[in-house]
Amino acid sequence: MNYRGRFAPSPTGLLHAGSLVAAVGSWLCARHAGGQWLLRVEDIDPPREVAGSAAAILAALPAFGLIADGPVIYQSSRMAAYDAAFEQLRQTGLLFPCWCSRTDLATANGLHRDGHCVAPADLDRPPAWRIRVPDESIHFTDALQGPQSQSLRDAVGDFVIRRVEGFYSYQLACVVDDAWQGISDVVRGNDLLDSTARQIWLQRCLSLPTPRYLHLPLVLDSQGRKLSKSERSREIDPADPLPSLRRALSFLGMEPDAGARDAAGLLNAALAHFNPQHLPQCSDHHVA
Template identity: 50%
Template sequence: MTQSTRYRGRFAPTPSGPLHFGSLVAALGSYLDARAVGGTWLVRIEDIDPPRCPPGTASTILRQLEAFGLHWDETVYWQHDRDDTYQRALDSLAAQGLAYPCSCSRKQWQEFAVYPGWCREGLRDPQKPVAWRLRSDLAKRPIEWQDRLLGWQQFDPETLGDVILKRKDALWAYQLAVVVDDADQAISDVVRGVDLLDNTPWQRQLQVALALPEPRYLHLPLVVNHEGQKLSKQNLAPALADDEHGIRHQLFQALQALDQAPPGELVHEPVTTQLHWAVTHWSVERLSPSAHRELPQEP
């Protein structure tokens, strides 16, 4: 890569709970993709929703990353103090007629698959608190991009609806924050789980509207539990191991989940040795486009 296109990747967890095995697979994939080309790897804490972020959880996440040898470059980036930057982006969208206030509640439009845009031309109920939404009907159709694993992607933005950018409680929504932060951090490559694939059309729309660069995307297979559910705090996914044996074993399993076919004896090696092998042998071509990986059995 030239200096102007130098790889800059990131892992951006929400500190709603400690990292679990699915988080490790996403973090490891983004880390290896950056390190394999001598790029920069950053950590961003996406803490724009304080009610979901118990005190101390972010520190736990950072300790977990370090325990697995996933050391980041540059200072940790925090979303909680970015209010003014997000507001400027929303103001720009509103000035272009691409964002609008909305007083509707989910209960009012629950019979529809997506929000039907009732407030696009004016508030239905000016007395109620408002959220801000992105107009999907004004987006260029279709929204397209090339995913590095899944290939050519194409979405009609209206099938996804007018996503919320700022909530009624004045908290910022994920879609706007992630786009603004990726641009401000000069992220060249976004490597994340396939569960976020259908978020990308909104993010591409925002990048175009705000004249921001488009990163490359790689959506990794998602780790699911034995019932086929995505690993998450809501379905009680266990936290990552914190003992040396468990850490080595889970790191090895994460390499397997990423289809990197590590040699069996590597499981007994310390994390530094495992990561050195993984960086040297990282190959996106080995990844299967299959959407899911089942949570491995405990050692």
């Protein structure tokens, strides 16, 4: 399988140190394998989007030497593909409409494990749509975090595929687009490790290939909290990219070239010594 990686930011704020680490890590892995590095904007959750942030993120990446090997894909333009995947799942009987409220699910720790809605149908309002999950564990090996196993029924239950508002879930859109873009390797932050079993299950249900996964450690703040665009974590300055890029490379366990004069030179010097097997497994509370 030819290596095709990707960086897929959501437009919920400007690029910050944590998302730069994910971008640089995925770029290094793709280039180390002699493969392609693609970009995808995951703009399928309008209520969480920050106006102008998608354009700002895409404008910032080249300043850090991160150039994609193809046109940018916007998930907002891919609704027909998600509709088709949704209909495929519905036709196989895996989906069911759900009107359950948080109160309805409170007795089950907020999880839905019944395979059908336990609340009365309310035809005056649209339902969410959930997928029935098996009472079995999904096993996979993460290239950095090692062997993983998750019981979907115990950990997440029957999870939402399409929300009440009509927005498709991250899980469905991610799976459909990874397959459509021919992504062979997903390199992303460790906060998404928990999503991987759900995505593998959806890939099986939709007869889609399963890529290899590598989950990078998270950049944390001084209180040990994950940086987040939606929480206005400290942004990085594309006009002065070298300090932030050096910090990202150091976080990934590398010694940045002190003599590099531009971002491209710094990245290429790092690539010459890069080995994904030497990436750190955990963050150890590194501070951005």
